[in-house]
Amino acid sequence: MKVLFVPINREGWPFIAIFAILTLVLMTGAYALEWFNAVQPIGWVGAILTVWCICFFRDPHRVTPTREGLVISPADGVVQLIDRAAPPAELGMGDAERTRVCVFMNVFNVHVNRSPLDGVVKKVAYRPGKFLNASLDKASVDNERMSLSLETKDGKEIAFVQIAGLVARRIVCWTKEGDELKAGERFGMIRFGSRVDVYLPEGVEPMVSLGQTTKAAETVLADMNSTEPARVGEVR
The missing domain is CATH 2.70.70 (Glucose Permease (Domain IIA))
Incomplete structure (x- = not known):
């Protein structure tokens, strides 16, 4: 579960939102206009890029050695x-x-x-x-x-x-x-x-x-x- 819910740095949320919205527009627009077969590959590319963006901005906790020097x-x-x-x-x-x-x-x-x-x-x-x-x-x-x-x-x-x-x-x-x-x-x-x-x-x-x-x-x-x-x- 920790792998699935790694903290995301605040700098990343605007980029994640942009990727997610573009993906949603492509996928829903394709269905509405019956262009799904043509637009589907682009939509999946957007979905992959959204996942990558989430991974890029991950900000996991770390255990830091604290000895002086x-x-x-x-x-x-x-x-x-x-x-x-x-x-x-x-x-x-x-x-x-x-x-x-x-x-x-x-x-x-x-x-x-x-x-x-x-x-x-x-x-x-x-x-x-x-x-x-x-x-x-x-x-x-x-x-x-x-x-x-x-x-x-x-x-x-x-x-x-x-x-x-x-x-x-x-x-x-x-x-x-x-x-x-x-x-x-x-x-x-x-x-x-x-x-x-x-x-x-x-x-x-x-x-x-x-x-x-x-x-x-x-x-x-x-x-x-x-x-x-x-x-x-x-x-x-």
Whole structure:
């Protein structure tokens, strides 16, 4: 039953309503005008798209690890890239490169984004841009994005960036500068395919590997209290 009644994020209801109404119009209109055989396939396509839209905007509850120092994945998806890069210039965090973990979300993933750890939001900066495939490295530079920096109670600073993708046309961010976030707390979403980059504090190594599947608010990306070297993995 839990699978059938997953919570739906409020951002999705207008889209679900539009898809459902169009499907209803197509199906009932086909019967009324005796065009059912001609319009029926289109009506079923509308029904399938309505179900997909409901699935896209699902917002399931998650169990978040709460130990201090853990950096939690902000997005469902796959670890597409682990490299070193400077945080977005608009955050004012300097030019020094940090370890960056990029999580790519396809159109079937949950797209609600969660805070990677506890802290105070120091900066929220929107930058318009292109809509390249979010799996490309240059998407982090060229695409539309919403960048956030967050400071922990012990003064460490982390950045995470919502990046629009090829299909995405709307980044939603519900938090603002000065807000306090808890690890796993919802702070925004990106509609219809995208990616989230996390810039770790210097000296912190990722605990995930390329190609690994992540769950927002549950998968541990890194541990700021650990001296463990970066992990590697292999397909088995």
